[in-house]
Amino acid sequence: MIRLLVAEDMHVVRSALVALLGMEDDFEVVAEVGRGDLVLAAAERTLPDVALLDLDMPGRNGIAVAGDLASALPSVRVMILTGVGRPGSVKSALDAGASGFVLKTASARALVDGVRTVASGGQVLDANLAAAAVRLGANPLRPREQELLDLVASGCSVRESAQRLFLSEGTVRNYLSAIVDKLGARGRVDAIRIAQDNGWL
Secondary structure: OEEEEEEOOOHHHHHHHHHHHHOOOOEEEEEEEOOHHHHHHHHHHHOOOEEEEEOOOOOOOHHHHHHHHHHHOOOOEEEEEEOOOOHHHHHHHHHHOOOEEEEOOOOHHHHHHHHHHHHOOOOEEOHHHHHHHHHHOOOOOOHHHHHHHHHHHOOOOHHHHHHHHOOOHHHHHHHHHHHHHHHOOOOHHHHHHHHHHOOOO
């Protein structure tokens, strides 16, 4: 029996996934959550074999949660589910310890087969996304820069970002200038677009 945890913030999608997976004789959904920051506690409580994580969840995104699970519960295999395939997200997910990256447009059979592959120690990746991820190369942003750009992308001002990151406003401005330079962007808005297009945010 393959024990599964499903993390998806959209209730209808989560319910559909749970129902679909529950139809398989060798699957048992042992936990379902709607926020990324609830995954680790649920996994520690239920010890699933595979965690299916939505890429974009409130509380904590799927890639960050994949890293949490890799550190705290390395026996739990991770599959990332997403509606948008960005090569940078694939690379980030793999770097965080995920074993699978599946688009929500995949067939039910592909998802079920993917879960079995991941549970047995294999990897599941969309071939086109995997090839694009290899061509893309590494994310040039350091974790702190990514965190800052994510705050700015969500609408935080320099002052708010500084307060949340416990930095001075001058340091935040220096970080933002460095980010713009690294990404070859025309400004902050362009830097956000480049980072989002590549799946680095």
